[in-house]
Structure formats: structure tokens, C-alpha cells
Amino acid sequence: MTPSTPLPNDSTQTRLIRIGRFAIKHELGRGSIGVVYLAHDPIIDREVAIKTFRSRLSLVEKKQHEQHFINEARAAGRLAHPNIVTVYEASSEGDSTYIAMEYLQGRELNKLLDAGHRFTAEDVASISWKIADALDHAHKNGVVHRDIKPANIFLVADHQPKVVDFGIARAPNRVSDQAHKAEEPYTLFHDNILGTPNYMSPEQAMGQAVDARTDIYSLGAVMYEMLTFRKPFQAADTDKLLHQIAFKAAPDVHTIQSNVPLALSKIVAKAMSKKADKRYQNAEEMALDIKRYLTRTRREHERKPKAERSEQPANAPTFQQSRLFWPVCGVVIAVLIAAYSFWTH
Structure with a gap:
């Protein structure tokens, strides 16, 4: 070279x-x-x-x-x-x-979020479904990313996500690190700086061994932020933040944003369960759940216009708002005046 x-x-x-x-x-x-x-x-x-x-x-x-x-x-x-x-x-x-x-042309998810971009619930589900499917592929090939966060999700045209930066991934052919054990939470010291561990799983926060379910938790945390416009846990002190991640449950998404469908909120909550055994046990399960949610939602959208044709739309004008209201009122008044004149004479 x-x-x-x-x-x-x-x-x-x-x-x-x-x-x-x-x-x-x-x-x-x-x-x-x-x-x-x-x-x-x-x-x-x-x-x-x-x-x-x-x-x-x-x-x-x-x-x-x-x-x-x-x-x-x-x-x-x-x-x-x-x-x-x-x-x-x-x-x-x-x-x-x-x-x-x-070469990817687009923007990192964290930059979009920092700029105030708001994703619809359907957008979040569509993006997350593809990421979950990508993680399923990685896990089945023995690769655990261990650093899923908005900065490592790149969105190209039409919000198509690309998972990037496998620098701390655990893989079968990984080069050994003499300074670290293979299971230590590299995320904190990635890029030689103390990173923000907002998306770490509880087991990572406690320095325990991790498996593919750590990526599932992290994806849930990313979905949480996309849906609520805030991180699941926030603290100025890193130790306090790690303690929250390890032991505190984040408020349900739908309690923060009431317009988020309950079904999607439940998917996030399951992915972010404190105990790995209570999460989705593999990324394929999570991807299928999100796909089922998307299928139901799209079918409801398709049926909605047909239902609206058989009944008056909620925003249809009332009789008082229609163009017939004042002409009819005029006729009624004229009839009343004529009747009054007839009986008084």
C-alpha cells in the first residue's frame, strides 16, 4: 500500500x-x-x-x-x-x-435530534424495525455492537438507517485488548474520552458481562428519545447517571407523550427492562413486534377513509355553518310576518 x-x-x-x-x-x-x-x-x-x-x-x-x-x-x-x-x-x-x-450521504441521528427534528411514531417504528433487523443479522453472525446510540445511527435518503462504528463490537475474530477485558463497558472510554453513557444497558453500567440483549436495551433507549424528545435518564454526574440506568425505571413513553400509541410504548418498555431475561430475548423478536405494530397501524389508516364515507366527518359543517342556513331563516321570517299581518287584520 x-x-x-x-x-x-x-x-x-x-x-x-x-x-x-x-x-x-x-x-x-x-x-x-x-x-x-x-x-x-x-x-x-x-x-x-x-x-x-x-x-x-x-x-x-x-x-x-x-x-x-x-x-x-x-x-x-x-x-x-x-x-x-x-x-x-x-x-x-x-x-x-x-x-x-x-460513503453515506445523510446525517447522524444525534445531529437530527439535537437540531430539534421531530419524528412521528410511525417513523420511529419504521427506523427501529430496520435497526432491529440489522442487529438480528449481526447477532446471528456472532457480532454484538455494544455501542448502539444516535451517534452510531446514520440516516440516509427517506430515513433509511445505517448502523455504523463497530469499533468496540464483540466479534469472534476480535483483536484482544490487553488493557481491558472483553466484557468491560468500553463505551465509557471510547475515543479516549468519557462518553455519555445514556444508552448503556444496566449490565454495562454495572460492568457486568453482556450479550446481544444489551443492544436490544440500547435500541429501546434510542426509541425512547426519538418518541419523547428526551433521554430516558439524565444527571450531571456520571456516577448518578449510571446508578439510574442500573436501578431506576424510566417513565413509560406514553405518560410523557400522550400521542404515542400504547402498543409502541410497550415495545420500548419491554426492550428497556432492567433484567435482561425480561427483555426481548433476541433482536428478531423485537423486529417482529415492531413490524406487527406497523402492519396494524397501516391497515387502520387504510380502513379509516372508507369508514368516514359512511358517516358524517367529525369536522363537517353544522347546519348553522352551511350556505342554506340564512336563506331558510329568511323564508321562515317572511312566513311569520305574513301570518301576523293576516291575523291582525
Whole structure:
């Protein structure tokens, strides 16, 4: 592989020419440790997203986070699902470590929520059903994401979700982390910063071993926020937040937003059960429940217009509001006047 060719510094003026065989077009975004570029693959003749390290990271920092890159590539590389980002290639040679993946055009769910975007109940169900189906595919292939949250759900055209960032996923071919046990809650320290653990399962919050049901809880927490416009638990202090997640039950969705259907609220509540044994036992069960809800809702919408044709619509004008009201009143008054004149004479 041809190494990347940066300018000497890591300022906004840095211009990469090439990473591996990929020709860099421009920067798409950056985080605390990584940068994502739009690039062109000259062999396949397609645009890709290249995820790599920032050049200012020390060798120790690069080594610390390199495993996340490799694990992300290995975990996502096992999967082929329309709602999971596709990883094309990963390489770590010399100073160049990168992942080439599907170029997604859209926006992360967390950015939409932060901007005040409001999703309908049907939108939330449709998006969540696809994510649950994607998680079912991942779990059946031995991959547990362990970091499902709005920032790791990318929405492309028509609200089609893509699950991204498998850097801390548990997979059969995962690279071992000497500094952490495989079951520890990496989410808190992902990207070398103390993250917001609002979507962690109770078992993650308590540092216990997790399985696929942790992703089910996290998806429930994402649905909760999409439906209520607030996170299930909130606290300024991280320890207090973790305690709430571990031991406190969040208010039911429909008690916060009365317009949320009870059936959908129950799906969220079951997914977010404190005890893993009381949740959906696999993502397929959750996906089927959401799909049944969507099917019922759409059938009701289809039947509603037919029912309305056989009875007066709720917003139909009253007799007083109709165009016949005043003419009829005029005739009645005229008749009364004539009758009065007849009898008085």
C-alpha cells in the first residue's frame, strides 16, 4: 500500500493526496482521534469514506486506538445487511492505518435530534424495525455492537438507517485488548474520552458481562428519545447517571407523550427492562413486534377513509355553518310576518 501523504502539520490546512490506493477528495469530518475523508477508489471507480487517525496522535495513542480500527473492520466486515455500513477494506502498514467503507450521504441521528427534528411514531417504528433487523443479522453472525446510540445511527435518503462504528463490537475474530477485558463497558472510554453513557444497558453500567440483549436495551433507549424528545435518564454526574440506568425505571413513553400509541410504548418498555431475561430475548423478536405494530397501524389508516364515507366527518359543517342556513331563516321570517299581518287584520 502507498502510505498517506500529508503536509507537515495537522491544521485545517492539511491536505492529504492519497491513502493507500485511494485518492483523497476532501475531509468529511473529524473526532477526537480520527478523521473521515471522501475518497475515490480508482480500481472499482467509486467514492468511499476513509476513516483514519489524526496525524497529531503520538505513537502510543495510535497503538492504543489502532485495535478499535481493526476490530471495527473485522466486525463489520463479517456482515452484509442493507442497514449496516459496508466495510470494503482495512489496512495497517507503517504509519498508515485506515478503513475504507461505504460513503453515506445523510446525517447522524444525534445531529437530527439535537437540531430539534421531530419524528412521528410511525417513523420511529419504521427506523427501529430496520435497526432491529440489522442487529438480528449481526447477532446471528456472532457480532454484538455494544455501542448502539444516535451517534452510531446514520440516516440516509427517506430515513433509511445505517448502523455504523463497530469499533468496540464483540466479534469472534476480535483483536484482544490487553488493557481491558472483553466484557468491560468500553463505551465509557471510547475515543479516549468519557462518553455519555445514556444508552448503556444496566449490565454495562454495572460492568457486568453482556450479550446481544444489551443492544436490544440500547435500541429501546434510542426509541425512547426519538418518541419523547428526551433521554430516558439524565444527571450531571456520571456516577448518578449510571446508578439510574442500573436501578431506576424510566417513565413509560406514553405518560410523557400522550400521542404515542400504547402498543409502541410497550415495545420500548419491554426492550428497556432492567433484567435482561425480561427483555426481548433476541433482536428478531423485537423486529417482529415492531413490524406487527406497523402492519396494524397501516391497515387502520387504510380502513379509516372508507369508514368516514359512511358517516358524517367529525369536522363537517353544522347546519348553522352551511350556505342554506340564512336563506331558510329568511323564508321562515317572511312566513311569520305574513301570518301576523293576516291575523291582525
